[in-house]
Amino acid sequence: MKYEILPWLILFLPLLSAAVITLFTLRCKTTSSLISIGAIVAGFVMTVVFINANGFHPAVSETMTNWLNFGGPLQIDFGLKLDALSLMMLLIVTGVGGAIHIYSYGYMDEDPSKARFFAFLSLFTFSMLGIVLANNFVMMFIFWELVGVSSYLLIGFWYEKPSAGDAAKKAFITNRLGDFGFLAGILMVWGLLGSLNFGVLKGAMETNPAALGCCATIAGLLVFCGAVGKSAQFPLHVWLPDAMEGPTPVSALIHAATMVAAGVYMLCRTLFLYTPDALHVIAYIGGFTALLAALIAVQQNDIKRIIAYSTLSQLGYMVMAVGLAGPTPAMFHLTTHAFFKALLFLSAGSVILGMHHEQDIWQMGNLRKKMPITFVTFLIGALALSGLWPLSGFFSKDSILGQAYGQHNYLLFIIGVFIAGLTTFYTFRLFFVVFFGQEKSKAASHAHESSLVITLPLIVLAVFSAIGGLIGIEGIYHYNFPIEGEQSAGFIAALFEPFKASPVAALLGLLAFAIGLVAAWALYAKAATDPLPAKLGGMATAMKNKFYFDELYEATFIRAHDGIAAVVNWIDQWILEGCGIGLVRGGTNLSGRMLRHLQTGNLQTYAFLFVLGVSLVLYFVLRK
Amino acid sequence: MEQINNLISGGAVTDLLFYVFAALTLLCGLLVIANPFSRNPVTSAMFLVLTIISMSGLFLLLHAFFLAAVQILVYAGAVIVLFIFVIMLLDLKEEQRRRIRFFGLFAGLLSVGIVFSIFIKCLSSAKLATEAPANAHDGETYALGKLLFTNYTLPFEIVSVLLLVAMIGVILLSKKKLE
Amino acid sequence: MHVGLQHYLAVSMILFCLGLLGVILRRNLLVIYMSLELMLNAANLALVSFSRFNDKLDGQVLVFFIITVAAAEVAVGLALIVALFRKRQSAHVEDLTSMKL
Numbered sequence: 066m067k068y069e070i071l072p073w074l075i076l077f078l079p080l081l082s083a084a085v086i087t088l089f090t091l092r093c094k095t096t097s098s099l100i101s102i103g104a105i106v107a108g109f110v111m112t113v114v115f116i117n118a119n120g121f122h123p124a125v126s127e128t129m130t131n132w133l134n135f136g137g138p139l140q141i142d143f144g145l146k147l148d149a150l151s152l153m154m155l156l157i158v159t160g161v162g163g164a165i166h167i168y169s170y171g172y173m174d175e176d177p178s179k180a181r182f183f184a185f186l187s188l189f190t191f192s193m194l195g196i197v198l199a200n201n202f203v204m205m206f207i208f209w210e211l212v213g214v215s216s217y218l219l220i221g222f223w224y225e226k227p228s229a230g231d232a233a234k235k236a237f238i239t240n241r242l243g244d245f246g247f248l249a250g251i252l253m254v255w256g257l258l259g260s261l262n263f264g265v266l267k268g269a270m271e272t273n274p275a276a277l278g279c280c281a282t283i284a285g286l287l288v289f290c291g292a293v294g295k296s297a298q299f300p301l302h303v304w305l306p307d308a309m310e311g312p313t314p315v316s317a318l319i320h321a322a323t324m325v326a327a328g329v330y331m332l333c334r335t336l337f338l339y340t341p342d343a344l345h346v347i348a349y350i351g352g353f354t355a356l357l358a359a360l361i362a363v364q365q366n367d368i369k370r371i372i373a374y375s376t377l378s379q380l381g382y383m384v385m386a387v388g389l390a391g392p393t394p395a396m397f398h399l400t401t402h403a404f405f406k407a408l409l410f411l412s413a414g415s416v417i418l419g420m421h422h423e424q425d426i427w428q429m430g431n432l433r434k435k436m437p438i439t440f441v442t443f444l445i446g447a448l449a450l451s452g453l454w455p456l457s458g459f460f461s462k463d464s465i466l467g468q469a470y471g472q473h474n475y476l477l478f479i480i481g482v483f484i485a486g487l488t489t490f491y492t493f494r495l496f497f498v499v500f501f502g503q504e505k506s507k508a509a510s511h512a513h514e515s516s517l518v519i520t521l522p523l524i525v526l527a528v529f530s531a532i533g534g535l536i537g538i539e540g541i542y543h544y545n546f547p548i549e550g551e552q553s554a555g556f557i558a559a560l561f562e563p564f565k566a567s568p569v570a571a572l573l574g575l576l577a578f579a580i581g582l583v584a585a586w587a588l589y590a591k592a593a594t595d596p597l598p599a600k601l602g603g604m605a606t607a608m609k610n611k612f613y614f615d616e617l618y619e620a621t622f623i624r625a626h627d628g629i630a631a632v633v634n635w636i637d638q639w640i641l642e643g644c645g646i647g648l649v650r651g652g653t654n655l656s657g658r659m660l661r662h663l664q665t666g667n668l669q670t671y672a673f674l675f676v677l678g679v680s681l682v683l684y685f686v687l688r689k
Numbered sequence: 690m691e692q693i694n695n696l697i698s699g700g701a702v703t704d705l706l707f708y709v710f711a712a713l714t715l716l717c718g719l720l721v722i723a724n725p726f727s728r729n730p731v732t733s734a735m736f737l738v739l740t741i742i743s744m745s746g747l748f749l750l751l752h753a754f755f756l757a758a759v760q761i762l763v764y765a766g767a768v769i770v771l772f773i774f775v776i777m778l779l780d781l782k783e784e785q786r787r788r789i790r791f792f793g794l795f796a797g798l799l800s801v802g803i804v805f806s807i808f809i810k811c812l813s814s815a816k817l818a819t820e821a822p823a824n825a826h827d828g829e830t831y832a833l834g835k836l837l838f839t840n841y842t843l844p845f846e847i848v849s850v851l852l853l854v855a856m857i858g859v860i861l862l863s864k865k866k867l868e
Numbered sequence: 869m870h871v872g873l874q875h876y877l878a879v880s881m882i883l884f885c886l887g888l889l890g891v892i893l894r895r896n897l898l899v900i901y902m903s904l905e906l907m908l909n910a911a912n913l914a915l916v917s918f919s920r921f922n923d924k925l926d927g928q929v930l931v932f933f934i935i936t937v938a939a940a941e942v943a944v945g946l947a948l949i950v951a952l953f954r955k956r957q958s959a960h961v962e963d964l965t966s967m968k969l
Contacts, residue, residue: 667961
């Protein structure tokens with residue numbers, strides 16, 4: 066394998082950059098941002114060089130050093146897994162991440178803590194690359210937590226806003242809930258199979274599918290818990306919309322393109338663990354999340370929240386695809402989603418900048434004239450998300466629907482098609498309200514196009530969103546998840562491949578798109594206020610309030626948690642502190658008070674005590 | 690010398706001398722710490738001189754001639770003079786009789802009693818020689834000097850340094866103001 | 869009764885206890901110091917008699933050192949008392965309780 070050093074460099078350059086910025090250049094905004102951007106762009110270039118030299122399927126797929134050796138069966142390596150899955154993810158993280166870094170340079174220009182922001186971004190990049198490259202469970206878990214920490218830091222970047230601090234805490238704690246299950250799952254797998262290395266585990270499961278015995282489903286589902294937290298699946302989905310309190314590039318990088326994708330990536334990486342039962346659960350949780358989030362998105366008014374719920378919905382799609390035993394469609398959709406969702410977020414950020422940090426879509430309107438580039442890129446992103454042929458979203462979404470159809474899971478197939486329609490509807494609701502109609506506020510009439518450093522990444526991402534479905538990404542994942550059947554060759558063939566492979570899925574998907582688009586046009590093209598609540602009534606209120614999940618959790622889990630905490634606090638305060646520590650402290654205090662009287666300051670008292678002590682020693686020495 | 694030697698080596702006379710010196714030592718010692726007629730420190734100092742002189746008599750009986758001389762020279766000649774000197778310097782009034790502290794009295798007697806009983810116990814249980822060996826060390830001062838400058842050279846030197854340190858310390862302490 | 873080691877030790881013992889009594893009972897610092905000297909002398913007496921009855925001179929060497937150290941100690945101690953007296957105008961232990969916080 067050529068250039069074996071490169072993956073290590075790719076991994077550690079962002080860490081170095083974060084360290085340098087934190088330690089030395091925190092005062093200098095421009096230098097800090099250039100260091101950070103340089104690190105990730107260099108990572109991208111090195112990834113390209115490495116893939117160019119070794120292909121997507123290197124001869125040696127692991128490079129590692131022994132990290133912790135506990136003598137017994139517990140050996141933890143620090144190793145990098147290099148196969149199609151991780152290399153493709155590397156490209157996404159460094160490529161999309163690089164675009165977002167450059168965009169941040171413009172977006173955060175006026176922020177006084179720009180250097181800190183870039184330090185956090187670099188730390189996040191390092192953690193995410195760690196997850197992608199990890200070759201064993203422990204290493205993945207460590208980076209998993211690092212991602213949680215850096216996401217906490219970035220969501221709470223504007224910590225002077227209380228809502229940002231709360232959102233950061235919510236994201237972190239919710240993630241921890243899932244991670245607890247993940248850790249338990251890891252321990253279970255290690256206990257049953259005696260190894261943590263993905264390759265070894267996969268081999269063990271392939272030679273003996275029943276190696277996990279009766280606990281197989283439980284272990285799989287526990288590991289899945291980690292993905293539920295990180296990829297914001299129901300019932301831990303509540304943190305992702307709140308995480309939009311962070312700066313927009315963060316939303317794009319973490320909460321659209323990379324971090325939330327980590328869950329899906331992890332599921333694909335550990336696909337060998339899951340039994341059919343576990344896969345069923347995963348599929349239905351994914352489908353339910355997708356449906357729920359799409360419904361909520363229809364009635365949101367904050368531009369970023371709409372996209373956030375859309376992200377949730379698409380993540381549900383991916384998880385559903387994994388559950389339907391289709392890792393390739395899942396990863397394919399993950400890749401294209403990273404392009405167009407980052408594009409949408411960044412375009413939204415551009416809109417927000419142009420609107421002077423106004424996020425309510427009902428304050429915007431008719432922006433297509435004022436912000437032409439953003440308008441076009443947003444349109445491409447929206448069309449790709451909705452799945453219009455021949456943009457990237459169509460192909461990936463179609464492969465998921467095709468998977469559902471092929472597995473004869475018609476319930477999930479119908480849900481998938483329905484969500485496709487909903488997706489189009491809420492995306493174009495947003496699109497029409499923001500870019501068409503009349504200006505609904507003064508800010509909208511004074512909006513202006515953003516600078517080149519912001520629009521350039523938009524254009525690059527727009528190009529990839531457009532052609533992402535056709536450049537053979539799906540084929541790359543086949544290295545990891547080989548399937549029967551010939552691979553399509555040739556551009557034109559790839560263009561029409563979905564219609565040949567599963568015409569029902571493709572055509573129904575397009576039909577759903579058309580219905581959603583027409584409905585959105587009819588309702589929102591000229592609307593000044595939202596006409597939907599009048600038509601749907603209570604349902605709309607429920608959607609607007611996110612189906613009351615926050616309130617439900619507040620009333621149940623948080624209340625219960627507070628109760629337990631109060632009890633524990635009482636025990637701590639009265640039993641531990643009062644009796645345990647109090648006795649010791651009181652005893653010491655009392656004996657101190659008593660002994661204090663021995664200190665009279667009188668020389669002869671001391672002499673007397675001294676003689677007593679000496680005689681005691683003499684007695685013990687001379688006693689026979 | 691020969692005659693003295695013979696005299697103190699003899700049985701009855703030596704015993705008699707011992708009792709005389711011992712009684713003198715203890716009596717004067719008692720008068721140092723508790724004199725019913727005077728509470729003046731000068732009186733105590735004078736009785737201390739007497740104690741030391743009678744003790745050097747005991748030293749003579751034990752054939753420690755050199756030490757007996759040193760005892761008188763150092764204690765009576767130097768130490769007591771120092772005491773008297775300080776008493777004069779401080780111009781101490783005669784100590785007025787204060788209220789007797791019963792706790793103090795009790796504590797003193799108790800501790801002394803304990804120490805005394807421990808000593809008695811040790812003394813009675815130990816098997817001690819009653820007969821002094823024949824005079825092995827004639828020309829005792831010579832032997833002592835030899836021992837001091839051969840086996841005990843290092844302690845000897847250290848003690849000389851100690852004396853130097855004490856001297857410097859005293860000079861420093863006696864200065865009016867320490868800079 | 870023939871005088872032996874026992875008798876000398878008894879004298880030494882009694883002298884030691886007298887010194888101890890003086891240290892604990894008397895309240896004049898100078899007298900306390902003299903009592904200390906008594907205790908040292910009691911120890912000297914015991915050492916000399918051990919030396920005599922065991923036919924070894926090392927005990928006497930030790931006494932020699934003790935006398936030297938005692939002389940140094942008296943010098944320093946008396947200097948301290950003088951310094952203390954200058955400050956407090958008293959040589960009475962009950963007036964010197966600055967060791968109590």
